[in-house]
Amino acid sequence: MNTSTRRRLLTVIGTPVAALALWAVAVPVAGVTLTVQTGGTPQTTGPVAVMVASLLAGLAGWALLAVLERWTARPTRIWTIIALVVLALSLLGPIGSAVGTAATLVLLLMHLVVGAVLVPGLAGPRS
Template sequence: MNTSTNTPAHASSNTSTNNTTKTALRRPLTVVGASAAALAAWVLAVPVAGIELTARMGAGVDQVGPAAVVVASLLAGLAGWALLAVLERFTARGGRIWTVVALTVLGLSLLGPLGSAVGTAATVVLLLLHLVVGAVLVPGLARR
Protein backbone atom coordinates (compact mmCIF):
# COMPACT_ATOMS: atom_id res chain seq x y z
CA MET A 1 0.00 0.00 0.00
CA ASN A 2 2.83 2.42 0.77
CA THR A 3 4.30 1.70 -2.65
CA SER A 4 1.52 3.66 -4.39
CA THR A 5 2.21 6.62 -2.11
CA ASN A 6 5.94 6.48 -2.81
CA THR A 7 5.61 5.94 -6.53
CA PRO A 8 4.34 9.43 -7.39
CA ALA A 9 7.04 11.04 -5.26
CA HIS A 10 9.67 8.81 -6.84
CA ALA A 11 8.35 9.53 -10.34
CA SER A 12 8.38 13.24 -9.58
CA SER A 13 11.97 12.99 -8.41
CA ASN A 14 12.96 11.16 -11.59
CA THR A 15 11.18 13.72 -13.75
CA SER A 16 13.03 16.54 -12.01
CA THR A 17 16.33 14.70 -12.37
CA ASN A 18 15.64 13.95 -16.03
CA ASN A 19 14.82 17.61 -16.73
CA THR A 20 18.03 18.71 -15.01
CA THR A 21 20.04 16.16 -16.98
CA LYS A 22 18.42 17.22 -20.26
CA THR A 23 19.17 20.88 -19.53
CA ALA A 24 22.74 20.03 -18.53
CA LEU A 25 23.23 18.27 -21.88
CA ARG A 26 21.16 20.62 -24.04
CA ARG A 27 23.01 23.80 -23.20
CA PRO A 28 26.55 22.72 -24.11
CA LEU A 29 25.16 21.00 -27.20
CA THR A 30 23.40 24.24 -28.12
CA VAL A 31 26.65 26.21 -27.85
CA VAL A 32 28.49 23.65 -29.98
CA GLY A 33 25.54 23.49 -32.38
CA ALA A 34 25.57 27.26 -32.87
CA SER A 35 29.25 27.12 -33.70
CA ALA A 36 28.73 24.20 -36.08
CA ALA A 37 25.86 26.00 -37.80
CA ALA A 38 27.97 29.13 -38.24
CA LEU A 39 30.84 27.08 -39.63
CA ALA A 40 28.48 25.31 -42.05
CA ALA A 41 27.16 28.68 -43.25
CA TRP A 42 30.74 29.93 -43.66
CA VAL A 43 31.62 26.84 -45.73
CA LEU A 44 28.61 27.39 -47.98
CA ALA A 45 29.43 31.06 -48.46
CA VAL A 46 33.20 31.07 -48.79
CA PRO A 47 34.59 27.84 -50.31
CA VAL A 48 31.35 26.74 -52.03
CA ALA A 49 29.89 30.05 -53.25
CA GLY A 50 33.28 31.76 -53.57
CA ILE A 51 32.40 34.86 -51.58
CA GLU A 52 35.39 36.80 -50.33
CA LEU A 53 34.60 37.31 -46.66
CA THR A 54 36.64 40.31 -45.54
CA ALA A 55 36.18 42.89 -42.85
CA ARG A 56 37.98 46.01 -41.70
CA MET A 57 39.98 45.28 -38.56
CA GLY A 58 41.67 48.34 -37.17
CA ALA A 59 43.70 49.98 -39.93
CA GLY A 60 43.67 46.96 -42.25
CA VAL A 61 41.37 44.48 -43.91
CA ASP A 62 41.41 40.80 -42.88
CA GLN A 63 39.84 37.62 -44.17
CA VAL A 64 37.21 36.13 -41.88
CA GLY A 65 38.28 32.50 -41.68
CA PRO A 66 36.75 29.40 -40.16
CA ALA A 67 38.73 29.70 -36.92
CA ALA A 68 37.38 33.23 -36.34
CA VAL A 69 33.83 32.02 -36.99
CA VAL A 70 34.14 29.08 -34.60
CA VAL A 71 35.88 31.05 -31.83
CA ALA A 72 33.49 34.01 -32.03
CA SER A 73 30.40 31.80 -31.96
CA LEU A 74 31.75 29.68 -29.10
CA LEU A 75 32.57 32.79 -27.08
CA ALA A 76 29.12 34.23 -27.72
CA GLY A 77 27.49 30.97 -26.71
CA LEU A 78 29.55 30.55 -23.56
CA ALA A 79 28.96 34.16 -22.52
CA GLY A 80 25.24 33.78 -23.09
CA TRP A 81 25.13 30.53 -21.14
CA ALA A 82 27.05 32.08 -18.24
CA LEU A 83 24.72 35.07 -18.10
CA LEU A 84 21.69 32.79 -18.21
CA ALA A 85 23.06 30.69 -15.34
CA VAL A 86 23.62 33.79 -13.22
CA LEU A 87 20.17 35.18 -13.99
CA GLU A 88 18.47 31.85 -13.22
CA ARG A 89 20.28 31.64 -9.93
CA PHE A 90 19.45 35.14 -8.71
CA THR A 91 16.13 36.05 -10.34
CA ALA A 92 12.75 34.38 -10.67
CA ARG A 93 12.45 35.35 -14.34
CA GLY A 94 15.99 34.59 -15.44
CA GLY A 95 15.01 32.97 -18.73
CA ARG A 96 12.74 35.83 -19.75
CA ILE A 97 15.31 38.49 -18.81
CA TRP A 98 18.02 36.55 -20.62
CA THR A 99 15.94 36.29 -23.79
CA VAL A 100 15.42 40.07 -23.88
CA VAL A 101 19.12 40.69 -23.26
CA ALA A 102 20.15 38.06 -25.84
CA LEU A 103 17.90 39.51 -28.54
CA THR A 104 19.18 43.01 -27.76
CA VAL A 105 22.80 41.85 -27.99
CA LEU A 106 22.01 40.02 -31.24
CA GLY A 107 20.49 43.20 -32.67
CA LEU A 108 23.50 45.26 -31.62
CA SER A 109 25.89 42.65 -33.00
CA LEU A 110 24.43 43.22 -36.45
CA LEU A 111 25.95 46.70 -36.41
CA GLY A 112 29.43 45.15 -36.63
CA PRO A 113 29.04 43.69 -40.13
CA LEU A 114 27.19 46.78 -41.28
CA GLY A 115 30.16 48.94 -40.32
CA SER A 116 33.13 46.69 -41.01
CA ALA A 117 32.33 44.25 -43.82
CA VAL A 118 34.00 44.94 -47.15
CA GLY A 119 31.41 44.72 -49.92
CA THR A 120 27.77 43.79 -50.12
CA ALA A 121 28.29 40.04 -50.29
CA ALA A 122 30.54 40.06 -47.22
CA THR A 123 28.01 42.22 -45.37
CA VAL A 124 25.17 39.83 -46.16
CA VAL A 125 27.18 36.74 -45.19
CA LEU A 126 28.41 38.26 -41.93
CA LEU A 127 24.88 39.35 -41.05
CA LEU A 128 23.65 35.83 -41.79
CA LEU A 129 26.39 34.32 -39.63
CA HIS A 130 25.28 36.47 -36.70
CA LEU A 131 21.65 35.54 -37.29
CA VAL A 132 22.44 31.81 -37.58
CA VAL A 133 24.26 31.83 -34.26
CA GLY A 134 21.43 33.80 -32.64
CA ALA A 135 18.80 31.50 -34.14
CA VAL A 136 20.44 28.51 -32.46
CA LEU A 137 21.48 30.11 -29.15
CA VAL A 138 18.39 32.10 -28.19
CA PRO A 139 15.79 29.33 -28.32
CA GLY A 140 18.28 26.59 -27.44
CA LEU A 141 19.62 28.15 -24.25
CA ALA A 142 16.44 29.82 -23.03
CA ARG A 143 14.26 26.73 -23.24
CA ARG A 144 13.88 24.76 -20.02
Protein backbone atom coordinates in the same frame (compact mmCIF):
# COMPACT_ATOMS: atom_id res chain seq x y z
CA MET B 1 23.85 15.52 -16.41
CA ASN B 2 20.26 16.73 -16.47
CA THR B 3 18.26 17.37 -19.62
CA SER B 4 18.62 21.15 -19.41
CA THR B 5 22.40 21.00 -19.09
CA ARG B 6 22.65 18.48 -21.94
CA ARG B 7 20.47 20.66 -24.20
CA ARG B 8 22.50 23.75 -23.40
CA LEU B 9 25.80 21.95 -23.98
CA LEU B 10 24.56 20.68 -27.34
CA THR B 11 23.40 24.20 -28.18
CA VAL B 12 26.80 25.70 -27.40
CA ILE B 13 28.50 22.99 -29.48
CA GLY B 14 25.94 23.30 -32.27
CA THR B 15 26.37 27.04 -32.61
CA PRO B 16 29.85 26.94 -34.18
CA VAL B 17 28.77 23.96 -36.29
CA ALA B 18 25.90 26.01 -37.76
CA ALA B 19 28.12 29.07 -38.27
CA LEU B 20 30.84 26.98 -39.92
CA ALA B 21 28.28 25.32 -42.20
CA LEU B 22 27.23 28.75 -43.42
CA TRP B 23 30.88 29.79 -43.82
CA ALA B 24 31.56 26.61 -45.84
CA VAL B 25 28.70 27.34 -48.22
CA ALA B 26 29.49 31.04 -48.57
CA VAL B 27 33.27 31.00 -48.83
CA PRO B 28 34.59 27.83 -50.52
CA VAL B 29 31.39 27.00 -52.43
CA ALA B 30 29.96 30.41 -53.38
CA GLY B 31 33.32 32.16 -53.46
CA VAL B 32 32.49 35.03 -51.13
CA THR B 33 35.49 36.66 -49.48
CA LEU B 34 34.64 37.62 -45.91
CA THR B 35 36.76 40.71 -45.48
CA VAL B 36 36.28 43.25 -42.71
CA GLN B 37 38.07 46.51 -41.94
CA THR B 38 39.55 46.47 -38.45
CA GLY B 39 41.54 49.48 -37.44
CA GLY B 40 41.90 50.50 -41.07
CA THR B 41 43.40 47.12 -41.98
CA PRO B 42 41.43 44.63 -44.06
CA GLN B 43 41.25 41.15 -42.51
CA THR B 44 39.71 37.99 -43.88
CA THR B 45 37.34 36.12 -41.59
CA GLY B 46 38.31 32.47 -41.66
CA PRO B 47 36.84 29.31 -40.16
CA VAL B 48 38.82 29.55 -36.91
CA ALA B 49 37.53 33.07 -36.22
CA VAL B 50 33.98 31.93 -36.99
CA MET B 51 34.30 28.93 -34.70
CA VAL B 52 35.91 30.82 -31.81
CA ALA B 53 33.51 33.79 -31.95
CA SER B 54 30.39 31.62 -32.07
CA LEU B 55 31.67 29.32 -29.33
CA LEU B 56 32.50 32.28 -27.09
CA ALA B 57 29.06 33.78 -27.73
CA GLY B 58 27.46 30.52 -26.67
CA LEU B 59 29.56 30.16 -23.54
CA ALA B 60 28.96 33.80 -22.55
CA GLY B 61 25.24 33.39 -23.08
CA TRP B 62 25.14 30.24 -20.98
CA ALA B 63 27.17 31.88 -18.21
CA LEU B 64 24.85 34.89 -18.11
CA LEU B 65 21.81 32.64 -18.02
CA ALA B 66 23.30 30.64 -15.13
CA VAL B 67 23.89 33.85 -13.15
CA LEU B 68 20.37 35.08 -13.87
CA GLU B 69 18.89 31.72 -12.84
CA ARG B 70 20.63 32.00 -9.53
CA TRP B 71 19.79 35.63 -8.76
CA THR B 72 16.56 36.62 -10.52
CA ALA B 73 12.92 35.57 -10.43
CA ARG B 74 12.43 35.53 -14.24
CA PRO B 75 15.80 34.49 -15.63
CA THR B 76 14.66 33.17 -19.00
CA ARG B 77 12.66 36.26 -19.88
CA ILE B 78 15.45 38.63 -18.80
CA TRP B 79 18.07 36.54 -20.61
CA THR B 80 16.03 36.40 -23.82
CA ILE B 81 15.60 40.17 -23.86
CA ILE B 82 19.33 40.69 -23.25
CA ALA B 83 20.23 38.09 -25.89
CA LEU B 84 18.02 39.72 -28.51
CA VAL B 85 19.43 43.18 -27.75
CA VAL B 86 22.98 41.82 -28.00
CA LEU B 87 22.09 40.10 -31.28
CA ALA B 88 20.64 43.34 -32.68
CA LEU B 89 23.74 45.29 -31.62
CA SER B 90 26.03 42.61 -33.08
CA LEU B 91 24.50 43.26 -36.49
CA LEU B 92 26.10 46.69 -36.47
CA GLY B 93 29.54 45.04 -36.74
CA PRO B 94 29.14 43.64 -40.26
CA ILE B 95 27.22 46.70 -41.39
CA GLY B 96 30.04 48.99 -40.31
CA SER B 97 33.08 46.90 -41.13
CA ALA B 98 32.41 44.34 -43.87
CA VAL B 99 33.99 45.02 -47.25
CA GLY B 100 31.45 44.53 -50.02
CA THR B 101 27.79 43.65 -50.22
CA ALA B 102 28.27 39.88 -50.33
CA ALA B 103 30.52 39.89 -47.27
CA THR B 104 28.07 42.12 -45.41
CA LEU B 105 25.12 39.86 -46.20
CA VAL B 106 26.96 36.65 -45.29
CA LEU B 107 28.26 38.09 -42.01
CA LEU B 108 24.80 39.43 -41.12
CA LEU B 109 23.33 36.02 -41.88
CA MET B 110 26.03 34.36 -39.78
CA HIS B 111 25.13 36.55 -36.79
CA LEU B 112 21.46 35.68 -37.28
CA VAL B 113 22.23 31.94 -37.54
CA VAL B 114 24.19 32.06 -34.29
CA GLY B 115 21.31 33.89 -32.63
CA ALA B 116 18.76 31.47 -34.09
CA VAL B 117 20.62 28.55 -32.51
CA LEU B 118 21.53 30.17 -29.18
CA VAL B 119 18.35 31.98 -28.18
CA PRO B 120 15.89 29.07 -28.33
CA GLY B 121 18.53 26.50 -27.41
CA LEU B 122 19.68 28.18 -24.22
CA ALA B 123 16.35 29.71 -23.21
CA GLY B 124 14.42 26.47 -23.51
CA PRO B 125 12.63 25.01 -20.48
CA ARG B 126 14.67 24.01 -17.45
CA SER B 127 14.51 20.44 -16.26
